[in-house]
Amino acid sequence: MKPYLAVLNARARVLLQYRTAAMAGVATQIFWGWIRVSVFTAFYASGSAAPPLSLADTVTYLWLTQALLVLLPMRVDGEVQAMVRDGTVAYELVRPADLYWYWFTRQLAARSVPTMLRASTLVLPAMLLFDMGLPAGLAAAGWFLLGLAGALLLSSAFSTLMAITLLWTVSGEGIARLMALVGQFLSGSYIPVLLFPAWSQAALAALPFRGIMDTPFRLYLGNLSGMAAAGALLHQVLWTLALIAAGRALLSRGLSRLVVQGG
Template identity: 30%
Template sequence: MTVRTYVRLFVAGFRRQSTYRLAAFGGLVANATFGLLKVALLFAAVRTSGGELAGYDVAMMSSYIWISQGLLGSINLSGRTDIADRIRTGDVAVDFLRPVDVHLASVATEVGRSVFALIPRGLPSVAIGAVVVGMAVPDHASAYVLGAVSLFLAIVVSATTVYLVGAAGFWLVETRGVAILYMVVSGFLAGLFVPIGLFPGWLHAVATATPFPSMMMYPVDILSGRVEGLASLGIVGLQLFWVGTTVAAGQLATRSGRRRLEVQGG
């Protein structure tokens, strides 16, 4: 019975997002513009290094750019969520009265919203990349299946991690500062502007010790065929580890936060 509830919430999130068509169009314009700027800079970087830079040739760089741009609508890199607002205003007290798990319900809705965003923002971005610049693709069909799994896990990790920012509000009330911090760090370490393969060793180590590459870099690596075979299974395993860790942390934070909950105003 309970699983069906969360599936329904997932579908509700999906349908809610489908009503904001103009917003989706605006997002697509932003994706394409930033994508073309990244193409100009990173292609030039690959070409001046003699056609290969840190394992990236032009086609693979193109895949990285357009798949990661396409993911932007589905990955929460702003740190802002509905649940954060509800915790700040105290509305979450009403959510606790409902016969669902506040944490899982919030994550299910966010994941539904994010999966929908793949249609108006993800697919067109990849199409622009494939038509205008050309892209590298994996050699084996199995990589697409694994890539789809990895993509879904990326969306889930994003939702469960950003939930923790909102949950910090049980103690801090105002989480805007934390959200800005999250916004700055998550995009950079997820590999939004530069693939983390180009980072110097120490910075690469810092990035891989966080859940952020699981949100963008890893599925992109699998879908572009940069990482193949056993290594790609390892990546999915790492994503599963981060899903487990962040879900556990979210459950813990929600339970102890509930005891600290202050309802604002009356």
């Protein structure tokens, strides 16, 4: 474990240097969040049927998406991308470590540190000024933390898989665009998953994306509890394992056909 913890630690320290960028990001996200809350409030005011999620819950949900947005793997790891492009990736291959876990650890740091930086600064103003609610109860808070951890692992497995595709695509630009669009939409970060049409619910529930955003948020709201909560966590775990297996298989194929650029 030690080598991987060391990588996590070093990566986290590098990422912590970007505090100012995180602050600027938070300001943008508060503004954007305020617009989204206003739009949804207007919708609710004019809606007639009883919505599957109350306005208060929706507002909290929206603020959670704002706070945890960077948990979504919307970009391919810039460092791995640069390494693949200029051939420094060769150094990654001369480390006595399992390359998959080595990169997974990198992604874990890249997902968790910026998320923590942003979430911790955004939540307080969102609660005090913009009607973001507290977790539905102590149990909900506990479920939420588990769900958040599950989301982090799932998201890291996603980004590791994306980083591995760089061995083929080199730039990774296309994958990133695709993930940003599809991932944001299907994870519930544009519109809460519950507000999607009824016919789409089963498919959305089966796909992995909701595990990154929707699952922890509904646990927070107390919308999922008991067996439903356990099921949602299991969904996260199964998808994480599947993505890890896919990533490992892809990586070992990639390495056997690798051409290290330059020199």
